[in-house]
Amino acid sequence: MGRYMLSRSLRALLTIFLVVGFAFTILRLSGDPAMMILSADAPPEAIAAFRQSWGLDAPLWQQFWGYLLNILQGNFGVSMRDGSPAMRLVLEAIPATLALALPAFALNLLIGIPAGILAALHRNSWIDRLVMSFSVAGHTLPSFVLGLLLVLIFAVSFGWLPSGGFNGVEHAILPVLTLTVGGAAVLARYTRSSMLEVLGQPYIRAASAKGLRWSQVVIRHALPNAALPIITIAGLMFGGLIAGAVVVESVFSWPGVGRLTVSAVGNRDLAVVQAALLLITVSMVATNLAVDAIYSLFDPRLRANSGAHQ
Amino acid sequence: MTSTAVNSPTLLNISELRIAFDQRGHASEVLHGVDLHIAAGESIGLVGESGCGKSITWLGVLGLLGKHARVTGSVKFQGRELLGLSDTELSQIRGRKISMIFQDPSSSLNPAQRIGAQIAESLTLHRGLRGAEANAEVLALLDHVEIPDAKRRMNAYPHELSGGMNQRVMIAMALAGQPDLLIADEPTTALDATVQAQILVLLDTIRRDTGMALVTISHDLGVISEISDRVLVMYAGSIVESAPSQTLFSEAQHPYSLGLLAAMPALDAEVQRLTTIRGSIPQAGQLIQGCRFEARCDFAQDNCRVAAPILKTIAVGHSLACTRKLAA
Amino acid sequence: MTPLLNVKNLQRHFSVEGKTAWLAGKKLLRAVDGVTLSVQRGKTLGLVGESGCGKSTMAKLVLGLIPATAGTVEFDGKSVTAQRNQAWRAARRHMQMVYQDPLGALDRRLTALEQVIEPLQIHDKHGEIQPALAAQNMMSAVGLTDNLFQRYPHELSGGQRQRVVLARALVLKPSLLVCDEPISALDVSVQAQVINLLDDLRQQMNLTMLFISHDLRVVRHICDEVAVMYLGRIIEQGSAKEVLTHPAHPYTQALISAVSTPGAKNAAKSSGRIILKGEPPNPVDVPTGCSFHPRCALATAHCKTSAPIATRISESHTVSCHLHTMIHHGSGS
Numbered sequence: 001m002g003r004y005m006l007s008r009s010l011r012a013l014l015t016i017f018l019v020v021g022f023a024f025t026i027l028r029l030s031g032d033p034a035m036m037i038l039s040a041d042a043p044p045e046a047i048a049a050f051r052q053s054w055g056l057d058a059p060l061w062q063q064f065w066g067y068l069l070n071i072l073q074g075n076f077g078v079s080m081r082d083g084s085p086a087m088r089l090v091l092e093a094i095p096a097t098l099a100l101a102l103p104a105f106a107l108n109l110l111i112g113i114p115a116g117i118l119a120a121l122h123r124n125s126w127i128d129r130l131v132m133s134f135s136v137a138g139h140t141l142p143s144f145v146l147g148l149l150l151v152l153i154f155a156v157s158f159g160w161l162p163s164g165g166f167n168g169v170e171h172a173i174l175p176v177l178t179l180t181v182g183g184a185a186v187l188a189r190y191t192r193s194s195m196l197e198v199l200g201q202p203y204i205r206a207a208s209a210k211g212l213r214w215s216q217v218v219i220r221h222a223l224p225n226a227a228l229p230i231i232t233i234a235g236l237m238f239g240g241l242i243a244g245a246v247v248v249e250s251v252f253s254w255p256g257v258g259r260l261t262v263s264a265v266g267n268r269d270l271a272v273v274q275a276a277l278l279l280i281t282v283s284m285v286a287t288n289l290a291v292d293a294i295y296s297l298f299d300p301r302l303r304a305n306s307g308a309h310q
Numbered sequence: 311m312t313s314t315a316v317n318s319p320t321l322l323n324i325s326e327l328r329i330a331f332d333q334r335g336h337a338s339e340v341l342h343g344v345d346l347h348i349a350a351g352e353s354i355g356l357v358g359e360s361g362c363g364k365s366i367t368w369l370g371v372l373g374l375l376g377k378h379a380r381v382t383g384s385v386k387f388q389g390r391e392l393l394g395l396s397d398t399e400l401s402q403i404r405g406r407k408i409s410m411i412f413q414d415p416s417s418s419l420n421p422a423q424r425i426g427a428q429i430a431e432s433l434t435l436h437r438g439l440r441g442a443e444a445n446a447e448v449l450a451l452l453d454h455v456e457i458p459d460a461k462r463r464m465n466a467y468p469h470e471l472s473g474g475m476n477q478r479v480m481i482a483m484a485l486a487g488q489p490d491l492l493i494a495d496e497p498t499t500a501l502d503a504t505v506q507a508q509i510l511v512l513l514d515t516i517r518r519d520t521g522m523a524l525v526t527i528s529h530d531l532g533v534i535s536e537i538s539d540r541v542l543v544m545y546a547g548s549i550v551e552s553a554p555s556q557t558l559f560s561e562a563q564h565p566y567s568l569g570l571l572a573a574m575p576a577l578d579a580e581v582q583r584l585t586t587i588r589g590s591i592p593q594a595g596q597l598i599q600g601c602r603f604e605a606r607c608d609f610a611q612d613n614c615r616v617a618a619p620i621l622k623t624i625a626v627g628h629s630l631a632c633t634r635k636l637a638a
Numbered sequence: 639m640t641p642l643l644n645v646k647n648l649q650r651h652f653s654v655e656g657k658t659a660w661l662a663g664k665k666l667l668r669a670v671d672g673v674t675l676s677v678q679r680g681k682t683l684g685l686v687g688e689s690g691c692g693k694s695t696m697a698k699l700v701l702g703l704i705p706a707t708a709g710t711v712e713f714d715g716k717s718v719t720a721q722r723n724q725a726w727r728a729a730r731r732h733m734q735m736v737y738q739d740p741l742g743a744l745d746r747r748l749t750a751l752e753q754v755i756e757p758l759q760i761h762d763k764h765g766e767i768q769p770a771l772a773a774q775n776m777m778s779a780v781g782l783t784d785n786l787f788q789r790y791p792h793e794l795s796g797g798q799r800q801r802v803v804l805a806r807a808l809v810l811k812p813s814l815l816v817c818d819e820p821i822s823a824l825d826v827s828v829q830a831q832v833i834n835l836l837d838d839l840r841q842q843m844n845l846t847m848l849f850i851s852h853d854l855r856v857v858r859h860i861c862d863e864v865a866v867m868y869l870g871r872i873i874e875q876g877s878a879k880e881v882l883t884h885p886a887h888p889y890t891q892a893l894i895s896a897v898s899t900p901g902a903k904n905a906a907k908s909s910g911r912i913i914l915k916g917e918p919p920n921p922v923d924v925p926t927g928c929s930f931h932p933r934c935a936l937a938t939a940h941c942k943t944s945a946p947i948a949t950r951i952s953e954s955h956t957v958s959c960h961l962h963t964m965i966h967h968g969s970g971s
Contacts, residue, residue, distance in 0.1 A: 206418040206480070208374055210432050211405030211487065213398055220431075221420050300422060300467045359825040360796075473689075474917050502688035503852060504914045507896040511913060529826055532898025559900045573830035575859035577882055577897055583837070584830040584859070590795050591825065 008292050012285040019281045020274065024064055027270050028056070054080065054270075067274070076278070077271030079264075086271035090257060090279050096166065097256035100248070101241035103176045108183035108237060113230065115184070116191025120199060121218065131188055138185025147178040147251040164253035175252045179245055183237055190233045191226070198226040228298055235291030239284040318349035321491060321523050322371075327383035329363070329370045331595070337380060338595025341366055342547045342602075344383075345621060348491065353517060353524040355538030355555075357531055357570070361594050362544040364527045368493045372408060373400040388490070406436045409484035413496035415476035419468040425479045426464030429486055436487035451482040455512060474505035478512070485516065492517075493525045498533060510536050531570060535559060540627065543567045546592050546602040549621055553628040563630050565607045601633060609634060640715050641676035642813060642846045643683075643700065648673045648709035650695050654922055667922045669695040671870030672709070677863075679813070682840065682847040684861035684878060686854060686893070688918040691867040693850045697818045700848060701733055702726060713814065731761045734807035738819035740799035744791040750798075751777070751787040754805045761810055776809045777802070779842075780835060797828035801835070808839065816848045821856065833860060854897050858882045863954075866890050869921055869929040872948075876955030886957040888912075888934050928960065936961060 038050055051057045055066065070077065076087040119131040154174060155163035165171050198204065199222055207221045208214070246258035253259070257276055264272040329341035341363045348354055356364040370381045371392060385392040387407065392400070404410075412418045420428060429448045433439040439447055445464075452460035455478040468476055477497060484492055494513060498506035514537050517524045528534050534541055535555050542552040543564065551564040562568050572585035589606040592598060600615035601607070607614070611634050619631040630636065650670040670692045677683045685693045698704045700711055705720035712718065713733060719726065737743040744753055754773040762769070777787065780801040791799055800820065807815060817836070821829040837860060840847060851857050857864055858878055865875035866887065874887040885891045895912040914933045919925070927944050931937040938960065946958045 202412060202414060202417045203420050205374055206410075206412055207420065208401075209372060209404055209410040209412075210483065211401050211403070211435055212431075213401045221423075224422050225420070298422065301469050359827060472917050502918050503854075503896040504688060504892055505917060506898075507911070507913055510898075511911075530898065531826075531900040535900040536898050570826060571900060573827050574900070575833070575855045576899065577855050577858050577894065580879075581859065584834055586830040586834060587827040590797060590828070 004296060005289075005293060008289055012289055015285055016278070016281050020278055021064065023274060023277045024067065025060065027265075027268065027273060028060060028063070071278075076275045079272050080269045081267060086269075086275040087279075089272055090260065090275045093255060093257045093260045094279075096254060097242065097245075097249070097258065099172060100175050100179060100245060100254065100256060101238075103172070104179035104183060104245075105234075105238050105241055107176070107180040108187050109234065111180065112184035112187025113191050116188040116230075117195055117218075117223070117226075119188065119192045120195030123196065128192075132192070135185040135188045135192075138181045139189075141181070142247075143178055143182055143245070144247045144251050146181060147175070147248055150174050150178060151251070164251075166253075166255055171252075171254075175245075175248050175254055178248050178251075179241065183241070186237065187230070187233060191230050194226040194229045195222065198222050201225075224298070228295060231294055231298070232291055235287050235294075239287035242283045242287070243280040318351060320347050321350045321352075321388065322346075322348040323384075323386045324367070324371070325384040325386075327367065327370065327381070327385065329366055329375070329382075330380045332378045332380065333595075340547050340594050341370065342618070344544075344547075344549055346542060346549065346552070348523050348525065350490065351517075351521045351523055352540065353514075353526070353538050354540045354542060355526045355528065355534035356542050356544060357528055357534050358544035359529055359591060361546060361591050363547045364544050365495050368410060368495070368525065368527070372404055372410060372493075373397060374404075374410075405432055405484070405489070406487040407489055408491045408493065409487060409489040410493040410495065411477070411480045411484050411497055414473075414500045415480045416468055416471075416473055416500075418480060419476060421468055424465050424467055425471070425476075429479065429483050432483050432486035447486075448482075451485060452479075454485070454516070455479075455482045456508075457482075472505075473501050474509065477501060477505075477509055481509075481512065481516070485520075488520075489522060491523045491525065493527070495527045496529070497526065499528070499530070506533070513537060531559075531574065543570070546598075547594075548602065548618070548631065549629075550603065550619075550631045551629065552621070557625075557628055561628075563624070563628075563635055564632050565609055566603050613637075639678065642679045642714055643675075643677040643848065644710075644712040645673060645675050645700065646710050646712075648696075648699060648711060649707045650692075650699055650704065651707045665922050668870045668924055669921055670699060670706075671924070673867075673870070673872055675865055675872065675875065677814075677846055677848060679846055680844050681863065682849055682861045684857035684864040685848060685850045685867060686852065686857055686864060687867035688852060688893075690869065690918050690921050692870040692921070693867055694818055696867075697735065697816050697848065697850055700814075701735060701816055702729070728761075731757070731810040732812050733814040733816065734810070734812045736800070736803055736807055736815065736817045736820045739823055740796060740803050741791055743803050744799060746791055749788050749790055750782065750794065750802045753802055754809050757806060757810050773805070773809055776805045779839070780805045780808075781831070795828075796824045797831060800824060800828075800832055804832075804835070804839070808843065808845075811843060812845075814846050814848070816850070818850045819852070820849075822851070822853065829856070836860060854882060854894060866893070869919060869924055871929065871958070873930065873959070874955075874957045876952070880952065880955050884955075886951055886955065886962055887930075887959050888936055888961075889914075889930050928958075 038046060055063060076085065078085055079089060115131045119128040122128050151163045151174060154161045161174055162171050204217060204222060207217045212220070243258070246262055248254070249256045249259040250262055257280065261273060261276040264276065324344060324346050327341060327344040328339060330337040330339040344363070344367055356367070358364045366375070369375050370379065371385050373395070375381065381393055383393065387403070392403070419425065426445070426448050429451060430444040433444045433447050448464060449460050452463065457463055457475060457478050463471070463475070471479070497513065498509050501509060510533065513524065516522070524537070526534060526538050538555055540552065540554050541558045542549050543558070543566065544550065545566050551558070551562065551567045553562070558567065559571065562571060566587070569585065569587040573587065575581060575584060587606050592602060600617060601619050604610045604614045614633050617633070619633040619636065621629050621631040622636055623629050624636070648670055649672055652667040652669060654665050654667045673696065675683065685696060687693050695704070699706055700718070702711070702718040702720045710717060713729070718729070748756070751773055754777055755769045758769040758772055774787070782798065782801050782805065786794065786798060791802070794802065821832050824832060833856060839845060849857065849861055861878045863876065864878045864881050865872045866881070866889065867873070868889055874881055874885065874890050881890065882894060885894050892912040892914045916933045919932070925932050926942060928937070928941045928946050931941040934941065941960050946960045946963055948956045948958045949963045950956045951962055
């Protein structure tokens with residue numbers, strides 16, 4: 001188990017390094033921050049001065065090296081727009097993202113998993129078809145379309161809920177709802193197929209033959225075994241929600257990490273983008289590690305020796 | 311040789327059992343009217359190839375075929391009709407009065423649960439034992455099925471044990487409820503030869519010790535002959551012949567039984583060419599009017615195609631379903 | 639005469655991570671642990687044993703599908719390596735394999751005829767043989783009727799699938815056919831058909847066969863010679879008739895006594911039934927001395943410490959067992 005986690009952790013570090021490096025390179029190659037911030041008709045000397053003060057005239061590898069050294073000292077750079085520390089801006093945006101992510105995640109689990117289980121238990125019945133139709137609709141519909149639709153219906157037509165902003169619980173309802181539909185749809189589908197696979201196994205029939213009632217068979221023998229892939233999916237989804245639901249936050253003008261990243265990219269505000277990406281990568285990777293750890297706790301086959309045995 | 315007296319009460323009586331599956335609107339019948347009876351403590355064997363219905367019969371009796379199965383006829387266990395009982399009522403019989411063990415022991419056990427806990431589950435369910443009491447009984451059962459080092463093995467997971475060990479665990483689990491009838495579906499097929507021998511001896515010993523009746527299902531005539539007193543040969547959903555073990559192997563009458571016996575090479579005989587049964591088994595659910603074996607039978611006559619043969623007694627304990635032989 | 643297949647001191651070890659691999663270091667799984675055997679042209683050698691004995695690994699070694707850790711495999715006088723180069727690929731047409739699971743051995747997306755034509759297209763690019771015709775002839779030879787040619791594997795029965803596998807293996811007229819449990823997945827009545835078919839083809843094509851099986855009855859019927867494997871070593875070998883009717887090694891005796899014969903008496907009552915204690919062991923933990931001693935009712939102290947060597951007990955029968963070494967050498971005869 002120790003060896004398993006060690007190799008996973010090393011891989012995680014490598015992932016973080018690759019993502020940060022990639023983002024760093026792309027940002028500098030894709031457009032001139034000086035032009036974006038100062039505006040296109042600024043005098044060339046101003047642009048050159050800007051570049052120099054931000055170290056943008058140095059070779060790429062030198063910039064990257066400098067960046068890494070700074071990170072190790074806890075210095076994540078400052079925003080090119082207003083000079084405030086980049087990481088602080090990102091960290092300030094986190095509570096807003098969590099305010100959407102946590103309720104959405106909880107609802108995903110509460111709606112998606114039972115729906116998937118019901119669909120699997122009543123395969124090919126009307127329940128199954130209903131759940132699967134919603135599931136397909138849910139994850140086919142792009143989140144911005146759904147978000148805008150909800151705004152149109154509830155904010156514009158009925159006027160029950162505000163269309164954006166960050167001033168209280170009623171502002172959170174529509175964005176959370178938008179996130180939930182997509183997430184629950186995916187979870188329902190995966191839960192259904194995982195349950196179906198487990199229900200087809202010989203030990204389920206053997207458990208019935210033991211004299212357990214069907215509900216007991218499902219709860220004691222089917223669900224624990226079906227849980228494993230679901231945990232993986234749920235973990236990945238959580239990581240994605242933490243990363244900031246970029247589209248939803250933009251549609252609803254929600255001041256979370258996603259929206260911050262988008263605007264920083266548009267402004268070529270390098271330090272902020274990099275800080276945000278670093279945070280997102282770390283949280284995704286950490287979530288994956290946690291999922292791996294939980295997985296091996298649940299599946300005794302992963303815990304034991306990985307070699308051949310009789 | 312027979313271990314049950316003629317006066318033993320009938321434990322199970324199956325009459326005209328038919329099983330059909332609903333597939334997209336139309337039903338296809340896979341079991342075509344099976345009659346059999348088992349006396350208390352008796353050991354019978356069901357032999358046949360794929361599609362003959364030897365397993366489906368018992369899954370139907372225990373109500374384990376799912377909701378698309380139509381099971382009709384009569385199954386009387388200790389005088390009580392089983393067909394038509396609700397799932398809850400049947401679950402009180404499964405494991406407690408009638409137990410079943412399956413072909414691949416390693417995949418018939420919950421991979422995420424320790425084997426001790428799985429056996430204890432049966433004990434709690436059927437005998438109300440819990441905690442230390444249950445654990446003591448689990449150890450006793452593991453000893454009974456001859457698993458060495460039981461105390462340590464109790465906490466093992468199925469994937470940590472070999473196939474033979476897992477089959478013993480399944481047997482222990484099946485015995486936990488102290489059933490009157492044990493159905494063993496291909497209990498040794500997935501096991502090595504030397505382990506197979508051990509398991510057969512074990513099953514036989516347990517049966518004699520507990521007075522339980524045993525149904526062994528196998529495609530291997532040899533295995534059946536080891537452990538069953540009476541053999542029923544099945545083909546394409548019906549019983550074609552039924553006789554005491556020794557009688558079947560020396561005086562089989564049905565062309566299919568004879569074909570099966572001849573198809574097996576022997577260790578001690580020098581046979582140049584094996585006698586084969588030409589053709590292949592009909593598709594499950596295929597509608598055939600007369601005898602289902604007719605197409606492959608070297609002795610088929612015209613009236614074999616007209617009506618399906620009926621199982622009739624031709625000697626004490628020996629029944630046969632063959633139009634030609636019965637007419638003769 | 640040089641045997642078609644000649645195997646000397648063949649070894650194949652796998653290193654395996656144990657539970658405490660971190661601390662104790664890697665363990666060795668001795669799948670094949672010093673096997674010497676040979677098969678003359680036109681003969682059939684049966685390889686029998688239970689799970690973990692190494693017979694399937696032997697099949698792969700003989701065909702050059704996996705490399706050996708030590709020892710040599712010679713086919714037709716030439717060494718067989720596992721390197722997937724031109725020479726290796728060219729050698730495929732002379733040695734072929736038939737598998738246990740016919741459905742898994744066939745490509746789901748090709749019709750039966752296409753499966754049998756494929757080897758011809760691979761090996762005979764110059765079109766000397768007419769592929770379709772040759773394939774059809776071979777398929778008829780294995781008993782497949784015309785109407786089955788265009789069917790896909792899932793539309794065929796188990797016996798039909800195995801015939802397709804056979805046709806595909808034999809269409810290039812190889813000299814060696816390795817069969818790894820070719821009939822265990824088939825129904826009994828179909829097994830007989832395939833056994834007869836193998837027998838016929840063997841005679842018609844002068845095939846040399848390595849027949850791997852756990853079913854001693856089939857091996858007796860179809861093989862000229864047999865080698866019994868246990869934990870990666872051959873513990874007894876010789877003519878099939880002799881070894882299987884007069885087994886010398888206690889393990890072979892137990893295997894034979896485990897064969898259920900119809901008409902045999904009740905299990906517990908039958909005399910001379912040898913029931914081994916314990917289970918087929920793990921090839922990672924090979925016992926010292928004679929690897930069979932933990933389960934042998936006749937084991938002595940000597941058996942625990944020293945490994946027996948092969949002793950010839952008759953012209954066509956050798957056994958690796960101290961009991962026989964003592965009988966043949968110990969008494970000074």
